[in-house]
Amino acid sequence: MKLNPSLLVVAAVLTTLQAVSAADIVGKITLKGTPPAEKELPLDANCGKLHPASKPTTRFYITDGKGGLADTFIYLKDGLTGKTIEVPAEAKVLDQKGCEYSPYVSGVQTKQKLAVKNSDELLHNVHATPAVAGNKESNQAQLPKSKDLVYSYDNQEILLRFKCDVHPWMFAYVGVVDHPYYAVSAKDGTFKIANVPAGEYTLEAFHRKGGKVTQKVTVGAGNATSDFSFTVPAAP
Ligand SMILES: [Cu+2]
Secondary structure (H helix, E strand, O other): OOOOHHHHHHHHHHHHHHHHHEEEEEEEEEEEOOOOOOOEOOOOHHHHOOOOOOOOEOOOOOEOOOOEEOOOEEEEEEOOOOOOOOOOOOOEEEEEEOOEEEOOEEEEEOOOOEEEEEOOOOOEEEEEEOOOOOOOOEEEEEOOOOOOEEEOOOOOEEEEEEEEOOOOOOEEEEEEEOOOOEEEOOOOOEEEEEEEEOEEEEEEEEEOOOEEEEEEEEEOOOOEEOOEEEEOOOOO
16 A cells, blocks of 8 residues: 555644643652551451451551652643543443552543452452532442442542441542542652643642642643652641
């Protein structure tokens, strides 16, 4: 097949335009101060059997011990007005494994599917407890090996809590945002929001115990860097 040379030129120009019109926002979340010790989860006998070696703990401040803070939800709070955003076809997944939700903190786009899985051989009861009007509360038992429970939310909510009504220590927090430009910090505190269109934005970092911090970020041709710092609140 003979290719039309002018089409090839158009394709090359489009590729170049894309390359200069989006970039990543990268950064690191750090925690100052020493967080309180995490507590062992009060597992019942059946869940305890799934953790013969060591008992899981609360996940209030997960750090790498060198200042990096995990489980911070970072997202573009504003600056996207007028940009076309599509809803991804694939679902995000929230699993229940070993009587814990995994991941503990995650994100999903508004109207995107969130599939909650039960990987355990025991009954869970998924209880979504949104606080934002219009996002629907729901409470459903989920037998072992049963179908995923699928949720979607119309409104932004930072962060929407899931709990389990069988196991009162089980919680997950899902950031629901109107666009795909969000991330959750890794154990070393680093994060990357990929492929952000060029522009000026307010970036917010939200940590459940640390609170929230915002800063301006400008995305141009190269990657932008935004670091955030939280401080452990003083003991009362
Ligand atoms: Cu459960």
